[in-house]
Amino acid sequence: MKNTVTTDQDLIRQLRGSRGEQQRAFAELYARHAQRVYAYILRMLGEQTVSQDLLQETFLKFYNAAREDLVVTNTRAFLIMIARNLCLNWKRDTKASVDIDGLELPMDDETVERNDLSRILNAALELLEFERREAFVLKYYQGYSYEEMSRITGETVAALRSRVWRAKEEIRQTLKPYAAELGIANQA
Amino acid sequence: MTSHEKLIHDYLAGELSPEDEAKLFEGLSHHPEWREEMQLQLQMERAMEQDLNSVSIPPHAASALFASLGFRHPSKWGLHIPPRRSDRPPRVSEHPRARFVQWGARRVMLTGLSGMAVFAGVGYWMAQSASHAQQVPDKPRMSDHRRSDHPVAMNVAERASIAPPVIRSAPHSGVSADEPAFISNSRHSLDPAPVWHELPKEDDRSSIASVNALEAAAHTSAKPRPPMSDPPFPPNEPQRYYDVGNFYSTHYLSPQKIIGVNYHGGIFLSNDSGRTWVQRPSGVTADLYGVHFFGMAHGIAVGAQGTILMTADSGWTWRPVPSGTTATLSTVRFVSQDTVYICGDAGVMLRSTTGGSAWKLLATGVVGNLFRMAFQNGAIGDVFGANGVHIATTDGGQTWNTIK
Numbered sequence: 148m149k150n151t152v153t154t155d156q157d158l159i160r161q162l163r164g165s166r167g168e169q170q171r172a173f174a175e176l177y178a179r180h181a182q183r184v185y186a187y188i189l190r191m192l193g194e195q196t197v198s199q200d201l202l203q204e205t206f207l208k209f210y211n212a213a214r215e216d217l218v219v220t221n222t223r224a225f226l227i228m229i230a231r232n233l234c235l236n237w238k239r240d241t242k243a244s245v246d247i248d249g250l251e252l253p254m255d256d257e258t259v260e261r262n263d264l265s266r267i268l269n270a271a272l273e274l275l276e277f278e279r280r281e282a283f284v285l286k287y288y289q290g291y292s293y294e295e296m297s298r299i300t301g302e303t304v305a306a307l308r309s310r311v312w313r314a315k316e317e318i319r320q321t322l323k324p325y326a327a328e329l330g331i332a333n334q335a
Numbered sequence: 336m337t338s339h340e341k342l343i344h345d346y347l348a349g350e351l352s353p354e355d356e357a358k359l360f361e362g363l364s365h366h367p368e369w370r371e372e373m374q375l376q377l378q379m380e381r382a383m384e385q386d387l388n389s390v391s392i393p394p395h396a397a398s399a400l401f402a403s404l405g406f407r408h409p410s411k412w413g414l415h416i417p418p419r420r421s422d423r424p425p426r427v428s429e430h431p432r433a434r435f436v437q438w439g440a441r442r443v444m445l446t447g448l449s450g451m452a453v454f455a456g457v458g459y460w461m462a463q464s465a466s467h468a469q470q471v472p473d474k475p476r477m478s479d480h481r482r483s484d485h486p487v488a489m490n491v492a493e494r495a496s497i498a499p500p501v502i503r504s505a506p507h508s509g510v511s512a513d514e515p516a517f518i519s520n521s522r523h524s525l526d527p528a529p530v531w532h533e534l535p536k537e538d539d540r541s542s543i544a545s546v547n548a549l550e551a552a553a554h555t556s557a558k559p560r561p562p563m564s565d566p567p568f569p570p571n572e573p574q575r576y577y578d579v580g581n582f583y584s585t586h587y588l589s590p591q592k593i594i595g596v597n598y599h600g601g602i603f604l605s606n607d608s609g610r611t612w613v614q615r616p617s618g619v620t621a622d623l624y625g626v627h628f629f630g631m632a633h634g635i636a637v638g639a640q641g642t643i644l645m646t647a648d649s650g651w652t653w654r655p656v657p658s659g660t661t662a663t664l665s666t667v668r669f670v671s672q673d674t675v676y677i678c679g680d681a682g683v684m685l686r687s688t689t690g691g692s693a694w695k696l697l698a699t700g701v702v703g704n705l706f707r708m709a710f711q712n713g714a715i716g717d718v719f720g721a722n723g724v725h726i727a728t729t730d731g732g733q734t735w736n737t738i739k
Contacts, residue, residue, distance in 0.1 A: 153616065169406070170406045173401075174401075174406070177400075178651070181397070182391070182392060185390060186387055189390055190386075190390075195393075199393065199396035202392065202396065202400070203396065203400040203403070206400055207400070207403065210404060268379065268383065287383045312341065312344060315344055315376075315379070316340070319379070322375065322379065323375075
């Protein structure tokens, strides 16, 4: 008996099949990609409820697109692109701002059990402007190469490189006052 | 002029030119603040990884999505969707660069910055097991392509990263603080003219040791464990098999819920005491000979060609883990959540102190095949093999006594 791993492309084809096939394929695609897509949205927007809504919308759009003979070579990147557009729309519509005073303890349910560094890092992330935050999240949370990031965002590799470094620089500056407290290094 | 922060950033991203790399390592050898910056950036990467792993989708959110499509939601199966670790950015300890470090009279090759991070620990480890280290030939052991051009580096770094004593601060017994220590960015043991930079003495080494502790802690700290009260086997999965052939190994999560492994990478789950089975993709074609779980969620399967697979969701998804050997692996046993042993052909014994994510090859002195293990705890155990071979250890596999 030969066992084979079902590829994303196979699963997407099954989304055009019977109801049972669709359900199985969709569940598998969701299992493979939802966590990463959710992490992207959550770290981009910083709002759990909105992120959950946009995750749902992302997968609905993906499902509808995949049902229409769409050829997807990189499912994760395709999902991220959908999520990115939804995030941009949401930002445009809400023009959300970040309260710097809230940096100390931006606690939410999921941060309660994380260590301090993660918590502060997350807060620092929320202080970044959208473009830098996106570059940083795509690089460090999604693990994309600059070329892949360029395909997703439409920005040049050079611009993305610069944004990632600037984002990291800003986060470093945010973390520095906490460095000694967190046991990272002697405070300069 | 490029700041040292940017040099370190580019180095961690694998994008530093050889010239700048030389400059970076020279700076690291002279400036404590450069090493502190290194720690900071390493910590940031670690925190990002933790942060990513901590993100989980609330069940109600997934339910709403599936309901909107008229689908039954996997949460009905109890399916936990963990991050796919193989897709994440590589850990610093997986960095493809290699380095040498001279500690006293010992010359050790390390892997990039993680090598530097574990450098103090390596000195200690080498001091403690110098004879063992000399017995282990410098030949490739890691199949990971990213490490293939620096196989020896992974040898040492892997050993160092899983040696518990490295967590403590340097200097340790056997490694004098007065001995000169050097660091070099030489990439190869045959490098005709490696450039060595002397490191400061004890106080500065301790800063490296703290980086080391950081690295080690990443391996020993509690991994995110999905709250699994019930294994996620779908009760009404349409594609069910009634005859899946023979299993080489099975593990019962409960009287009803069974995981079996067999040939050609076959992994099957049953929710009804073995009456019917569903197959899960293993991602490998090697025959699988052993499977064992710690608790309900975390399991390891092993098999031919040094195959090691891990799951964190009761067998629903599996990811490969480098074993460092191509020998057939027969049996795997969790002794605790973090300590795991594997035995296999040609006297191969592997030990993990990180729950299975990193493995150390133990020198058993046995050439025959090993089949079965019985461990009382992480240190004391017996292993049995072909031709009546029986070996025992009382120190976690560092040394083995031949009983028969």
